[in-house]
Amino acid sequence: MINVTKTYLPDFDQYVDYLRKIWESAYLTNNGPLAQQLEEGLKEFLGVSYLNFCGNGTIVLQMALKLLSEPGEIITTPFSYVATTNVILWENYQPVFVDIDPKTYCINPALIETAITENTRAIMATHVYGNACDVEAIEKIAKKYNLVVIYDGAHAFGANYLGKSLLSYGDFATCSFHATKLFHTIEGGAIITNKKEWHEKLHLMRAFGHRGDDYFFMGINGKNSEVHAAMGLCNLPLVSKLIAARKAVCDLYTELLDWTHLSAPEWAGGLERNYAYYPVVFESETKMLAIKEVLGQHDIVPRRYFYPSLNKLPFLSNPEPCPVSEDISLKVLCLPLHAELAHEDVERIATLINQHL
């Protein structure tokens, strides 16, 4: 079977060497030496000053929201994974959906201002498929209305914008290191900020909000373990190689697919891509479903990602209509993509799609 992705596993013996050290020390979690070593490596790789390695890419979004001082509304994108909306609701904020740019599929900054009210507290936008949000326009609006900007950068690891990591933009950027991501720690995530004060608060927050017998505020268990950090330490040096291999797969899809009946997002100017996903948009949902079915008959499993448009989630009350996102979410498929995907398989997938377009 060819799945939409395949987890990259590093050299087994290298991982076992780390496990042996963990066994010898019997120190498995609570900001252990490997977690700290990984944080240092991640900061260096991303060129950022402050980063907390955490349990997953969802808890880090919740932690960012916890730092907001007042309840209210969060302006957000309907075109993302469900975690982006869930955390807003979970933290008792009201999501206000702003439609996406029809080219980049990221939140449309031209529509943000009309959605701002006196209750707006933050903008939570997603760097969709590792594409860059219009960070300049969003920053300008946020400054004008004194709003916090949180980027869900679950897909953004390894992507650079104007020569800097995409994760270095915004008041907070989060990332997911889930096993399906191009860099992973099995489960894991990180939160990046450029303010030392926020970083220190997040550091305390992820460990229940106390240091020894001193209790500062209500925290949570957002920590990650030595076993997870070890996987990250094995994978981190391989990221550039993995991105290059993914690029070769993406370039081949782009060359082989028949673009007269397909479209794809436009990548932001100034973006150095990470090739995290290969989304294609069909002319209709019917066409997309028919081709998904054909691929399935050949044991090829693409993913409807993102579907549904998040403003259509059944547990929302009175969400805003978002016609662009609703339309794309019905027609998009992410094709199989991973560093080890054989080029013959890419050819087979592209041929099957072209034959049935």
Ligand SMILES: Cc1ncc(COP(=O)(O)O)c(C=O)c1O
């Ligand atoms: C855009 C986006 N945000 C958040 C998450 C949640 O990350 P995690 O699975 O690490 O909790 C994901 C996971 O795929 C995602 O794609």
